[in-house]
Amino acid sequence: MAEIAAAAPAPMLDLIDRRSSTRKFADVAITDEQRAAVLHAATRAPSAGAMMMYSIIDIQRQETLDRLSVLCDNQPFIAKAKWALVFVVDYCKWIDLFEHAGCFADEFVQKTGRSARRTCGLGDFAIAAQDAVIAAQTAVIAAEAVGLGSCYIGDIVENAEEVGKLLGLPAHTMPLSMLVFGVPHKERPATPHPVENLVMSERYRRADAAIMDAQIAEMDAMFRPHATEAGARVVDIYTRKHTSDFMAEMNRSMEQWFANWSAEEKA
Numbered sequence: 251m252a253e254i255a256a257a258a259p260a261p262m263l264d265l266i267d268r269r270s271s272t273r274k275f276a277d278v279a280i281t282d283e284q285r286a287a288v289l290h291a292a293t294r295a296p297s298a299g300a301m302m303m304y305s306i307i308d309i310q311r312q313e314t315l316d317r318l319s320v321l322c323d324n325q326p327f328i329a330k331a332k333w334a335l336v337f338v339v340d341y342c343k344w345i346d347l348f349e350h351a352g353c354f355a356d357e358f359v360q361k362t363g364r365s366a367r368r369t370c371g372l373g374d375f376a377i378a379a380q381d382a383v384i385a386a387q388t389a390v391i392a393a394e395a396v397g398l399g400s401c402y403i404g405d406i407v408e409n410a411e412e413v414g415k416l417l418g419l420p421a422h423t424m425p426l427s428m429l430v431f432g433v434p435h436k437e438r439p440a441t442p443h444p445v446e447n448l449v450m451s452e453r454y455r456r457a458d459a460a461i462m463d464a465q466i467a468e469m470d471a472m473f474r475p476h477a478t479e480a481g482a483r484v485v486d487i488y489t490r491k492h493t494s495d496f497m498a499e500m501n502r503s504m505e506q507w508f509a510n511w512s513a514e515e516k517a
């Protein structure tokens with residue numbers, strides 16, 4: 251059998267290894283070529299059935315960045331980014347296409363035996379959300395490749411009512427991921443990522459005390475000097491994230507987004 255020449259993996263793997271979130275940007279403009287490369291790469295991400303169940307909102311206006319920096323849990327660095335992309339999970343465009351192609355017309359329903367319009371469910375969401383997030387992460391890697399740093403903004407799912415108005419989001423959409431971009435102010439070392447209890451062989455394996463102790467030891471070692479006592483990082487996450495006001499707002503707001511996702515279609 252002919253030997254397949256091994257691809258040169260090093261540059262791509264190095265890029266993935268070196269990436270870290272950028273929250274401080276140099277005052278350097280992003281070029282049209284950089285923007286085009288990032289957007290093109292996003293469109294090359296895998297997509298369930300190639301249905302492209304997402305839309306990318308390209309944000310360059312300062313007033314929009316300013317407003318998002320407040321609505322996304324008051325994070326001032328968002329306003330200092332040169333560019334933001336919001337990855338919207340989007341089934342609205344398919345509902346519109348179905349309508350446009352006559353799928354909801356009585357004649358079509360009678361001919362095909364397909365029931366008339368239905369709303370979007372969690373199954374639709376499961377695949378569309380993956381489309382959106384994969385496109386976002388592909389944009390992250392492409393940005394690194396063209397010299398741009400990026401940072402996800404999970405808080406884009408907060409304040410559904412105001413974000414929905416600001417971005418003009420219709421029924422059957424949800425802004426799941428946001429990225430901010432810019433030339434990094436300076437290189438920073440990669441953030442440590444704990445890996446204990448991450449990969450499980452063949453079946454899910456719930457952690458026992460020994461595994462949890464290993465997880466805690468790894469995290470405490472990585473996040474020293476912040477973690478001064480055993481388990482300090484777990485307690486920090488509990489108080490600063492799990493029981494935080496922003497997480498309560500995210501949970502409230504996501505209820506709104508799910509209601510918007512599955513809003514009944516008006517015939």
Ligand SMILES: Cc1cc2nc3c(=O)[nH]c(=O)nc-3n(C[C@H](O)[C@H](O)[C@H](O)COP(=O)(O)O)c2cc1C
Pocket residue numbers: 269270271272273325401402403404405440441
């Ligand atoms: C879904 C998601 C949401 C995030 N939201 C925020 C955010 O709102 N603000 C922020 O500063 N960083 C945010 N981050 C960045 C993470 O804090 C960062 O990825 C993590 O600390 C690991 O560091 P690294 O990206 O430098 O490897 C988010 C990352 C992800 C994946």
